[in-house]
Amino acid sequence: MVPPLFLDVHPNHFVLDMCAAPGSKTFQLLEIINRANEPGSLPSGMVVANDVDIQRSNLLIHQTKRMCTANLIVTNHEAQDFPGCRLSKFHQNSSDVQSAKGLSIDQLLFDRVLCDVRDKGLWLSSYKDVSEFRRPGILSSYFPSGGKDTDSSESSGSHETTEARVDDGNVDAVQPTILNDGSSSVVNDGEVSSLPLERCMRIVPHDQNCGAFFIAVFHKHSAIPVVQEKNGGANEQLLQTKEESLEAATEHASNLDDALEAKLCDATSIDSVEIEASPLDNEPSKNLEDEGPENQQDLGNKEADAEKVGVKRKLHVQGKWKGIDPVILFREEIVINSIKGFYGIDDSFPLDGHLVTRNSDTDSVKRIYYISKSVKDVLELNLLAGQQLKMASVGLKMFERQTSKDGSATACRYRISSEGLPLLLPYITKQIIHAPLADFKHLLQYKSIKFGDLVDAELAEKATKLELGCCVVVLKEAQQASSVPVQVDSSAVAIGCWKGRANLNVMLTALDCQDLLERLEKRMATDNAQTTEPQTSGVNRASSLNDTDMKEESKSDTDLKEESKNDTDLKKECKNDIEMKEEETVNMVGLVMKSQNEGDER
Numbered sequence: 218m219v220p221p222l223f224l225d226v227h228p229n230h231f232v233l234d235m236c237a238a239p240g241s242k243t244f245q246l247l248e249i250i251n252r253a254n255e256p257g258s259l260p261s262g263m264v265v266a267n268d269v270d271i272q273r274s275n276l277l278i279h280q281t282k283r284m285c286t287a288n289l290i291v292t293n294h295e296a297q298d299f300p301g302c303r304l305s306k307f308h309q310n311s312s313d314v315q316s317a318k319g320l321s322i323d324q325l326l327f328d329r330v331l332c333d334v335r336d337k338g339l340w341l342s343s344y345k346d347v348s349e350f351r352r353p354g355i356l357s358s359y360f361p362s363g364g365k366d367t368d369s370s371e372s373s374g375s376h377e378t379t380e381a382r383v384d385d386g387n388v389d390a391v392q393p394t395i396l397n398d399g400s401s402s403v404v405n406d407g408e409v410s411s412l413p414l415e416r417c418m419r420i421v422p423h424d425q426n427c428g429a430f431f432i433a434v435f436h437k438h439s440a441i442p443v444v445q446e447k448n449g450g451a452n453e454q455l456l457q458t459k460e461e462s463l464e465a466a467t468e469h470a471s472n473l474d475d476a477l478e479a480k481l482c483d484a485t486s487i488d489s490v491e492i493e494a495s496p497l498d499n500e501p502s503k504n505l506e507d508e509g510p511e512n513q514q515d516l517g518n519k520e521a522d523a524e525k526v527g528v529k530r531k532l533h534v535q536g537k538w539k540g541i542d543p544v545i546l547f548r549e550e551i552v553i554n555s556i557k558g559f560y561g562i563d564d565s566f567p568l569d570g571h572l573v574t575r576n577s578d579t580d581s582v583k584r585i586y587y588i589s590k591s592v593k594d595v596l597e598l599n600l601l602a603g604q605q606l607k608m609a610s611v612g613l614k615m616f617e618r619q620t621s622k623d624g625s626a627t628a629c630r631y632r633i634s635s636e637g638l639p640l641l642l643p644y645i646t647k648q649i650i651h652a653p654l655a656d657f658k659h660l661l662q663y664k665s666i667k668f669g670d671l672v673d674a675e676l677a678e679k680a681t682k683l684e685l686g687c688c689v690v691v692l693k694e695a696q697q698a699s700s701v702p703v704q705v706d707s708s709a710v711a712i713g714c715w716k717g718r719a720n721l722n723v724m725l726t727a728l729d730c731q732d733l734l735e736r737l738e739k740r741m742a743t744d745n746a747q748t749t750e751p752q753t754s755g756v757n758r759a760s761s762l763n764d765t766d767m768k769e770e771s772k773s774d775t776d777l778k779e780e781s782k783n784d785t786d787l788k789k790e791c792k793n794d795i796e797m798k799e800e801e802t803v804n805m806v807g808l809v810m811k812s813q814n815e816g817d818e819r
């Protein structure tokens with residue numbers, strides 16, 4: 218958890234977490250970019266969390282769900298091959314394309330990059346360990362320079378340490394040496410570094426009872442020269458050849474701009490975008506490596522290269538990465554309007570252009586995701602650059618299609634997902650009710666309550682008047698008036714419910730209900746402790762109301778428990794409503810608690 222703290226991430230930054238799974242550092246990065254945010258608003262920055270391992274990425278996706286963020290893209294690339302999405306590779310003049318499409322970026326650049334590598338078994342102590350085959354990609358300047366052995370024995374006040382390597386999680390001693398605190402010399406298999414390695418931070422197991430790692434912060438001062446050192450000539454030639462081949466290939470797609478224009482407007486046809494990621498977007502040296510030594514001898518063979526690009530293009534005509542659904546802009550006006558109307562979503566919350574799905578058949582879209590402006594910019598760029606990014610997950614799941622029989626009876630087929638609720642809550646003006654603590658807790662305890670059993674008469678009346686379907690129940694603080702739209706602060710708590718014919722049903726697992734109940738109790742205990750501090754010389758209104766609520770509640774708790782035990786009707790209705798719990802609806806809870814309130818659990 219230490220490295221992200223050194224990155225100096227700001228909420229407006231585009232951050233790439235290159236080796237991100239299972240996502241603990243991604244979570245930290247997201248917290249940082251969301252930190253200064255008002256409830257209901259989004260930061261202008263974003264995080265791309267990348268990992269080559271798809272299964273580990275799934276863990277990451279699961280972990281980061283709790284963050285309820287619309288500012289995240291999860292990708293599956295080899296980090297050393299991460300696509301640059303450079304429009305200039307496809308178009309003569311990228312700025313023309315950019316302005317024509319209203320894009321704000323013409324390549325994917327990041328303000329911060331976190332790189333938490335562990336290379337499986339490969340250890341290169343010095344440049345001489347680098348095979349001929351790898352040399353175009355690994356430059357001598359990557360290694361400590363010099364040739365003399367260490368001068369560390371001269372230093373006074375030095376302490377002994379061990380140069381360590383980390384091999385797939387195992388730490389092996391490589392070469393003991395003496396480090397002077399102020400020294401810049403580090404022995405590395407016979408080479409001496411003139412780099413200020415003492416500025417790296419080493420975390421060693423015997424100090425911290427943890428794995429071994431070190432942290433180095435690199436500040437990029439200028440563009441990295443594409444062609445370097447003695448391999449430059451070959452690389453340059455390759456680069457030029459590739460550029461020419463690509464241009465030729467791009468010419469074949471003569472109607473590309475029109476096609477792309479159409480794709481941006483017509484989400485359903487994205488699949489047929491016809492340009493493949495250019496290997497040139499990455500280091501040219503990597504291209505050499507990718508294509509094997511035999512191809513390196515064919516540098517002048519434009520036809521072969523053009524053919525290669527052609528093959529890749531053909532793959533992309535299919536419009537998606539193998540096993541990964543395409544990301545489709547969702548612009549079905551009828552559906553969007555029905556959602557807006559049903560929940561009374563305020564116009565100040567931008568939906569248009571911010572909704573995506575992973576299903577090109579708009580008639581059977583199950584989930585609709587919300588993306589921030591920053592993610593939207595990246596998606597549009599990616600689309601124009603030929604879908605170079607292999608995206609496992611994008612944005613925040615906001616709406617889910619209700620497929621139960623009750624679902625077809627509602628005016629809106631889409632319910633608000635638990636992850637989406639925190640963001641949407643301040644903008645919802647319909648299908649929303651405020652429950653005092655007693656009723657809120659009963660909902661969590663019994664999962665389903667008849668309108669007549671609600672303690673608060675005003676709530677019961679309002680619940681009855683709701684439209685059949687998804688609704689939101691907000692915990693009303695003791696002093697709080699029921700206002701719509703909800704005035705959300707960092708302590709607001711809301712859950713997604715289903716308004717049935719006679720009941721209110723919580724769409725939440727038993728475990729989640731229990732968890733939320735415990736949190737509420739903890740919070741109340743803290744609130745009460747604070748409000749009974751000596752300086753208030755008496756019980757203030759909030760705590761006294763809380764106390765009253767609690768007393769009333771424990772009284773009615775007993776009644777309700779009795780009732781609920783014997784109430785077969787209730788059970789029946791519960792059963793009906795449980796049908797709504799298809800595969801992915803189990804977590805239908807909107808839990809609006811800002812990250813600081815969740816700090817404890819984490």
Ligand SMILES: C[S@@+](CC[C@H](N)C(=O)[O-])C[C@H]1O[C@@H](n2cnc3c(N)ncnc32)[C@H](O)[C@@H]1O
Nearest residue numbers: 236237238239240241242268269270295296333
């Ligand atoms: C040390 S773990 C990352 C831990 C993560 N940063 C966190 O804080 O939860 C290293 C990760 O790098 C990934 N990885 C290994 N080689 C990679 C490569 N070439 N490109 C991208 N990811 C890679 C592994 O799949 C693994 O998930």
